Amino acid sequence: RWDGLGYPQGLRQKQIPLGARVLALANAYAGMTHSAQTPLTPPQAISRLQQAAGSRFDPELVAALHRLLRRSGEVSASQAGVPEFVPH
Secondary structure (H helix, E strand, O other): OOOOOOOOOOOOOOOOOOHHHHHHHHHHHHHHOOOOOOOOOHHHHHHHHHHHOOOOOOOOHHHHHHHHHHOOOOOHHHHHOOOOOOOO
């Protein structure tokens, strides 16, 4: 977790290795969009990820995934319900 609450050593934010942050986000997105029961659409999945940005997931990586999905045409800029994180 980005906030450090789920990590065994209490690592948080940038202390968590980048690969682990990327894998956590990719695994969550894949799980949401390829569920055996009721898969979410890409816009629904990115909206849920945006809601968890800053607590479960690195907000910069969630924003990067959103940009990638917009470029691929899977999500439009207006489809996700939560404003995109913009680093300062």
